[in-house]
Amino acid sequence: MATRVSYPLEVKMKAIEMRLAGIPVKEVMEQLNIRNKTQLKTWMRWHRNGEWNRLEQPVGKQYSYGKGPEYTSELERVKAENRFLKQQVDLLKKYRELGEEVSSRIVVEWVESVRSEVSVKQACEWIGVPRATYYRWRAEYENRPEDHMVEKIRELCIQHKYRYGYRKITALLQREDKVNHKRVQRIMQREGLQCRVKTKKRKPTGQPVHIADHLLKRQFEADAPMQKLVTDITYLPYGGKMLYLSSILDLFNGEIVAYSIADKQDTTFVLDTLRQLPSLRGAILHSDQGSVYTSQAYQEAVKGKGITMSMSRKGTPADNAPIESFHSTLKSETFYLEGLTCTTTAIVEQTVRDYIFYYNSIRIQTKLNNQSPVDYRRLAA
Template sequence: MSTRVSYPYEIKMKAIEMRLAGIPMRQVLNELNIRHRTQGKTWMSWYKNGEIHRFEQPVGKQYTFHKGPEYASEQAKLEAENRYLKQQIEVFKKVRRVVEEVVGEVAVQLVETLRERMCIKDICTHLGIARSTYYRWKQASTDGRSRQTMERRIGHLCREHKFRYGYRKMTALLRQEIGVNHKTVQRIMQKYGWQWRVKVKKRKQTGQSYYIAPNLFNRDFVATAPLQKLVTDITYLPFGQKQLYLSSIQDLYNGEIIAYSIGERQDMDFVLHTLAQLNHVPKGCTLHSDQGSVYTSYRYQQVVKGKGITMSMSRKGTPADNAPIESFHSALKSETFYLDNLKRTTTAIVEQTVQDYINYYNYIRIQTKLNNQSPVQYRQLVG
């Protein structure tokens, strides 16, 4: 059976001084040769509760709850109280000697602990700091907690949108709730590696120019009205049990996908099914595509003309002439299949993934060029 150790009053006060100075408990125990960590915690609890008198009680002696020791006379009681007040001031002085100057965080914690028994002015006087300094440190501590809240919010939004947004769009989302600087958002996203995932770049072989229909856009992708300029293309979906293809038509006015089809063959019926989804096309509408065989075919050209649409085509081997729809298809794959690592899945999941993303892209995904609104929101607001 181990012998209980009785620590002198001076050791207990020294332990309190060192803890108030921010010295780790492990170091305090080692330097003062204190056996148990709970011993130091108990002394600190007594100090915070104003029970300094308990530092002098013998081992095993416990006073009645909420009562201090019994005094032989009133004079002895006054002397004990006076000694307690002097000890408070002395602790503050020793804290300053230990760390040369009081660290802001420690000072704020001390004031918050003692402000119920002493006014802030007196506490700051004992600490040797101005009240303005205390309030500045306190504000800095509050700002630190606010920054942690912002970091959690940014992390939540990044995960919610599956890291599809860079810091600019993330700033736009946050500004719907609070005022925030884009540089702050950028630093936080870089700190935790929450940056936008880089798209997989693809290169195609270039060839000689070959004109089936003239290039009426010349890379001018700005439209001033809905259904004024449309772009279309086909992309591969090699993620399911069999090869699938996506044919889509995009309105350059707001980037909205207004028609699309998913099929197993990129034949004439496949692209005509997408084209058939265009109803009530206004006069002067222009549809731009590459020089794929389905788009240059007689049958497709006849249907386009029958709808009153003017055809425009990219130069051969120049995908940049049809950049908007190429960019959309790249974003679809990067922000779904590549992001979720869906390299091999079922055909049904591939189709559902594409349908869900197009709905997300049209109705939810904000775009910087649309004043940080989704395509549908922008069309409804302007229209």
């Protein structure tokens, strides 16, 4: 016949404390050297029913509360009851650090965590909070933005260096759960997490003068990749010397399909960018009327790839708005945002390369159904 084990009161209270904290039964048994899980369940049942006196009774002499020979007088019974009540309150204070001033958030979180073990009524009695008050606090707590929502929004804003406004942050959150954009906007405004990108500036356009055919005609939509391309050059005056960026953008998904960085703005510079493209029979490449694009060498190289050239009207940068917008976005979300007004040439080049990778592969766009250009192209394929 197996020997019955009598566990000290301290072990029983510790086991109850660990179970209330959500520690699995198996782990509790291993740490406290408890042989039978049924014994642990029995202690938890006494705990839920308020039969704390039974925890102190030895094996073989278990009686219902207030009955049996365990108390020789009423005074002994009251002392035992007070002792167990004090132990229960100390247990709760140790678990959630519940002091005399208990915040509504802590009460709601604690009661929810022990609902699988005890009733709401019993839990509220233990901490001296009316049940109606608990339900009111829970309703208020559920209607307020949860801490995890605020932290998630903060993480996304930091991850993208405050380049996203509330619409794109909402789109990222909705990949995991439903959330209203107005709620995200309120949280970002309250926490100071708004987009910090510099406001873009636009200059008035001049009178148009036709030098080449304007084939694109501001029709910036494409039905397939590499069908309509736009190109331009922008200045990078942030390093030890002036640098220039030449890039080509695919209007199908806004992806940068070719780019070059150099310290000279000449025909060789733009040819290096063009050479990165494959042969594209029937495609349109649109640019402004810069001398590098109207040069004979560039025109011949474009024709050699089977591409048809299109040019903006003079003094009308809006005719090439997508690539102008990209260059403005690049500067706003890197050099302006990070305050890089004077740095090394190597840092400028690396910043541009890193951003173009981020822009193509990670940065979502609303017009692409909140996907990155690369993801949008892959899904379309």
